[in-house]
Amino acid sequence: MSDGQRKLGIIAGGGTIPQLLIQYCQAKQIPFFVLAIEGNADRAIFNDTIPHQWIRIGQAGTGFKRFCEEKVQDVVMIGTIHRPSFADLMPDLRTTAFFTKIGLKALGDDGILRALVKEIESEKMKVVGIHEVMPELLVKEGVLTKTKPDKRAEADILRGVEVGLPLGSLDVGQSVIVQQGLVLGVEGIEGTDELIKRCGSYKRKGEGGVLVKLRKPNQDMRIDLPTIGTKTVQNAYESGLRGIAVHAGNALIVDESAVIKLADKYKMFIVGINPGDLVK
16 A cells, blocks of 8 residues: 555454554545444444444445445455344345355354455455554564563463464464463453453462463464454453563554553563464
8 A cells, every 4th residue: 555545445343443544544645435343343433524334244245335336445354343143144145145155164263254355355356454554553573561571471471372373273262371381261252351351260379370362373464463452451460460472573552652551550561472483
């Protein structure tokens, strides 16, 4: 998007990143149109100054048609999507054809997202990652906070990587929590925030645990990158964790300055890691 003139289609789920992207497009005068996913995207974000349309997850075909009408050239899929209800999934004709083609067994895993990318690009639109539009959101390598991980924390990070990489290869989840060498929990369908809260009940006495959050080995960089923000830090602190290790260059940090400020307040560490350097 170097010329700044290609029209961007934004498929917006929940969280704050869709708003950041919209504000970025407005500031840079990048033409855009938003498909806001009902039950996920924040309604407070949208007003008459933001070109948008609300759709259910099952109305992907309707969304494709609107993007074509709006002459969208590049598409970004960003924000959290909650597990859809049956009503959300009631498909339009185009989406029914899409589900028939890929098979319903793909629902709920990265397979449906990869298939969706292919379907969008069959309409002559290019799917791009948020990092291609706003590279400043990517986590930098190294310690980002005043507090640094000690030897025990480094060992927990290594253990988290050893467990997280094979789980990611199986398309299970992106996050692992380790305390004193013990795996307290791995992320499933509940998401990272619920994992953190759940593991607060399992913590042992002594030094707190570490959240390790990695991009899955086969995960497309354009879709569903691991993300941390102030909510992640707050939940981690409340559950007794003492730090977060996240995949450098392969994960997003929302409002980096606020995240670091909060972590420094709690004397927690945040470190961007390269798993390949840790596990040979």
